[in-house]
Amino acid sequence: MRAEAMRPAADEERWILKLYTAGQTPKSLKAYENLKRICEEHLPGRYQIEVIDLVKNPRLAKEDQIVAIPTLVRKLPDPLRKVIGDLSDTDRTLVGLQLRSAAGGRQS
Amino acid sequence: MVREAPSGAARVAASLPKAPTGISGLDEITDGGLPRGRPTLVCGSAGCGKTLLAMEFLIHGATQFDEPGAYITFEETEEELAQNVRSLGHDVERLIAEGKLAFDHVHVERNEIEEAGEYDLEGLFLRIGLAIDSVGARRVVLDTIESLFSGFSNPALLRAELRRLFRWLKDRGVTAIITGERGEGALTRQGLEEYVSDCVLLLDHRMQQQVSTRRMRVVKYRGSRHGTNEYPFLITEQGISVLPVTTLGLNHKVSSERVSSGISRLDAMLEGGYFRGSSILISGTAGSGKSSIAAHFAAAACARGERCLYLAFEESKAQIVRNMRSIGIDLEPALARGLLHLEASRPTSQGLETHLAQLHHRVNDLDPQIVVVDPVSSLAAAGTDADTAAMLLRLIDFLKGRGITAMLVSLTSGDGALESTDYGVSSLIDTWLVLRDIELAGERNRGLYVIKSRGMRHSNQIREFVITSEGIDLLDVYAGPEGVLTGSMRIAQEAREKAANVSRRQEVERRERELAVRRAALRAQMLALEKEIESIDAEARIASTESTAAESIRADARIAAATRRGSEDEDEQ
Numbered sequence: 167m168r169a170e171a172m173r174p175a176a177d178e179e180r181w182i183l184k185l186y187t188a189g190q191t192p193k194s195l196k197a198y199e200n201l202k203r204i205c206e207e208h209l210p211g212r213y214q215i216e217v218i219d220l221v222k223n224p225r226l227a228k229e230d231q232i233v234a235i236p237t238l239v240r241k242l243p244d245p246l247r248k249v250i251g252d253l254s255d256t257d258r259t260l261v262g263l264q265l266r267s268a269a270g271g272r273q274s
Numbered sequence: 275m276v277r278e279a280p281s282g283a284a285r286v287a288a289s290l291p292k293a294p295t296g297i298s299g300l301d302e303i304t305d306g307g308l309p310r311g312r313p314t315l316v317c318g319s320a321g322c323g324k325t326l327l328a329m330e331f332l333i334h335g336a337t338q339f340d341e342p343g344a345y346i347t348f349e350e351t352e353e354e355l356a357q358n359v360r361s362l363g364h365d366v367e368r369l370i371a372e373g374k375l376a377f378d379h380v381h382v383e384r385n386e387i388e389e390a391g392e393y394d395l396e397g398l399f400l401r402i403g404l405a406i407d408s409v410g411a412r413r414v415v416l417d418t419i420e421s422l423f424s425g426f427s428n429p430a431l432l433r434a435e436l437r438r439l440f441r442w443l444k445d446r447g448v449t450a451i452i453t454g455e456r457g458e459g460a461l462t463r464q465g466l467e468e469y470v471s472d473c474v475l476l477l478d479h480r481m482q483q484q485v486s487t488r489r490m491r492v493v494k495y496r497g498s499r500h501g502t503n504e505y506p507f508l509i510t511e512q513g514i515s516v517l518p519v520t521t522l523g524l525n526h527k528v529s530s531e532r533v534s535s536g537i538s539r540l541d542a543m544l545e546g547g548y549f550r551g552s553s554i555l556i557s558g559t560a561g562s563g564k565s566s567i568a569a570h571f572a573a574a575a576c577a578r579g580e581r582c583l584y585l586a587f588e589e590s591k592a593q594i595v596r597n598m599r600s601i602g603i604d605l606e607p608a609l610a611r612g613l614l615h616l617e618a619s620r621p622t623s624q625g626l627e628t629h630l631a632q633l634h635h636r637v638n639d640l641d642p643q644i645v646v647v648d649p650v651s652s653l654a655a656a657g658t659d660a661d662t663a664a665m666l667l668r669l670i671d672f673l674k675g676r677g678i679t680a681m682l683v684s685l686t687s688g689d690g691a692l693e694s695t696d697y698g699v700s701s702l703i704d705t706w707l708v709l710r711d712i713e714l715a716g717e718r719n720r721g722l723y724v725i726k727s728r729g730m731r732h733s734n735q736i737r738e739f740v741i742t743s744e745g746i747d748l749l750d751v752y753a754g755p756e757g758v759l760t761g762s763m764r765i766a767q768e769a770r771e772k773a774a775n776v777s778r779r780q781e782v783e784r785r786e787r788e789l790a791v792r793r794a795a796l797r798a799q800m801l802a803l804e805k806e807i808e809s810i811d812a813e814a815r816i817a818s819t820e821s822t823a824a825e826s827i828r829a830d831a832r833i834a835a836a837t838r839r840g841s842e843d844e845d846e847q
Binding site: 186196200221225228231232233236246247248249250252253254255256261262 | 378380381382386387388389390391392393394395396397398400401403404422425426
C-alpha cells in the first residue's frame with residue numbers, strides 16, 4: 167500500500183481518494199499517473215491518494231465493492247463516487263469525481 | 275468424495291467425471307450430475323428456479339458431498355438468499371460459520387460509476403478467487419453474471435472478460451453454475467451459451483390451461499449421455515424435484531409372487547391373482563364397478579397387513595368409506611390401523627407434475643406395497659392428453675421401479691372401443707381388466723373380462739359380475755348362441771336348468787319307487803316260496819313218521835302171526 171503525503175489545506179475541504187489496483191499493471195500505473203496529474207491541477211494541496219493493491223488485500227475488493235480494475239473511489243467528500251479505467255479520459259474523470267459537471271462547468 | 279451416481283453413470287464417469295447435484299431426479303437425467311471442473315449454464319426466464327437450483331447444488335455439495343462452495347451473487351444479498359432457502363430447511367448461516375460456504379454479493383451500480391479509460395474485471399476475479407480460497411471451494415455459482423452488462427457500458431470488453439473468467443474457472447478446476455436470463459430467440463440475453471459450452475440446462479415456467487408447469491431440459495451436455503426430453507420439475511418444501519422416467523432402461527425387479535385381488539373368483543380367472551409389483555389397469559364405463567374392484571383389492575391388501583395408498587380424485591374419503599360399506603367392504607379397520615391411506619383431492623387443484631410429485635413423496639413416506647389411483651382418467655383434466663400420457667408413464671415406471679403393485683382405474687367413454695385407452699398406457703400395463711355393460715334383452719348387466727395378463731394363464735371368458743351387499747361376486751358363464759347370457763336371460767337359463775333338474779329328480783324318484791315295488795314283490799314271492807318249502811318239508815316229515823309207524827305195525831303183525839303159527843305147528847305134530 168502506498169500513501170501520498172497530504173499537504174495541509176486551510177480553506178477548502180479535504181479530498182480522500184482511493185485507487186484500487188491489482189498489481190503493478192500498465193493500466194494501474196497509468197491510472198496513478200493520470201490521477202496525480204488531475205489532482206495537482208484541480209485539488210492542489212488538499213487531496214490524499216491511497217493506492218490499494220487488491221492482490222495483496224483481496225478482502226478489500228469485497229468490502230468496497232470493487233469489480234473493475236483500476237477503480238478510483240472518492241471517499242470524501244460525500245457522496246461516494248467511483249471512476250473506473252486508467253483515467254486517460256480526463257473529462258470523464260472530472261465528471262466522475264464531480265470536479266466538473268457533465269455540462270462542462272468546473273465546480274468550486 | 276465422489277458418490278456413485280445411479281444407473282450407468284459409473285461407466286461414463288471413467289471418461290467424464292461428474293459432480294452430483296443431490297437434486298432428486300436431476301442426477302438421473304444428467305446421468306450422474308454436472309460436469310466436474312467445468313462451468314454449466316443454467317438459463318431460464320425470471321422466476322423459473324435458477325437461483326434455487328444453483329443454491330441447492332452448493333448446499334448439497336457442502337452437506338452431502340464434502341465439497342465446499344462459493345456463491346457469487348449479482349442480484350440478491352446474502353441475507354435475502356439465506357432467507358429464500360431457510361424455508362426449505364437449509365441453514366446457510368451455519369454452513370458459512372462452519373466454513374463450508376462463502377458468499378459474495380457483487381453489487382454494481384451504474385449511476386455511481388463513471389468510466390474513464392481502459393479497465394478490466396480483475397477485481398471480480400480476485401473476489402471470486404478469495405471466496406474460493408476462503409473455504410477451499412470445489413463448487414462455484416455465479417448468479418446472474420449477466421447483471422454485469424447493465425453495470426458497464428462496454429459489452430465487447432465484458433464479453434472478453436467473461437470468456438477469460440470461464441477459462442479461469444476451468445483452470446481452477448471448480449464445478450461452476452452460471453445462471454442466465456432467457457433471451458429473445460436465444461438461450462440467454464447476452465449469448466452466454468457461446469462461452470459456456472459444456473453443459474446447458476434450460477428451465478421453463480409456463481402456464482398451461484391455467485395450471486402452472488415447470489419444465490427442465492438438458493439442452494446440451496458435451497461428452498455425456500443425458501435425457502433429452504423436457505422433464506417436469508417442482509419446487510416443494512423439499513426443494514427442487516425433477517421427475518424423470520425413473521430409469522433410462524427397464525431394470526425392474528420381477529416377482530412371481532401373487533397377490534389376491536380380494537375377489538376369489540377373479541383370482542381364479544387369473545390363476546391365483548395379480549403378480550406382485552405389476553401394474554393393473556381397470557377400465558370401464560361409468561358405474562361399471564371399477565372402484566368396487568379397487569376397494570376389494572385395497573381391503574384385501576390391508577387385511578394381509580400391507581400398507582396401501584389409495585388416491586381418490588372423484589370421491590371424498592367419507593363418501594368412499596360409506597359407499598364401500600354398502601357393498602360389504604369395511605375400510606374403517608384398515609384406516610384405523612394406519613394401513614390404508616385414503617387421500618382424496620381434486621384433480622384440477624394442481625398441475626400433473628404436482629400430483630406426481632406428491633405421489634412420489636407420499637410413496638417415499640409410507641412405503642406402501644399397493645397404490646391405487648382412482649381414477650387416472652380424471653387427471654387428464656389437469657393437463658393435455660400428451661402430458662397425461664407422459665405423466666402416467668412416469669407414474670407406472672416409478673411404482674414398478676419400487677416393486678409396488680399399482681392399480682389404476684380408468685373411466686372410458688361409452689362410445690368407441692373399450693380396449694383403446696385414451697392415454698396409450700395400455701402397453702405399460704401388465705394386467706388389464708375391462709368392465710363393460712352388456713346390453714341384452716333390454717337389460718344392462720355388468721361383465722368383466724381380462725384383456726391381457728402378462729406372464730400368466732388367464733381365463734378368456736366374459737364373466738358377469740354382480741355387486742351384492744357382500745361385495746362383488748363373479749357368476750358362472752352361460753354362453754348361448756347370442757353370446758354370454760346375463761341378467762334375466764341368465765336367470766331364465768338358470769330356471770330352465772332348475773326345471774330340468776326337478777324333472778330329472780322326479781324321474782329318478784319314480785324309478786326308485788318302481789324298483790322298490792318290484793323289490794317288494796320279489797321279496798313277497800321269495801317269502802311264499804319259502805313257505806312252500808317249509809310246508810313240503812313238513813309233509814315230508816309226516817310221511818316219514820307214518821311210514822315208520824306202519825313198519826312197526828307190520829312187524830308186530832309178523833311176530834303175532836309167527837307166534838300163532840308156532841302153536842299151530844305143535845298142534846299138528
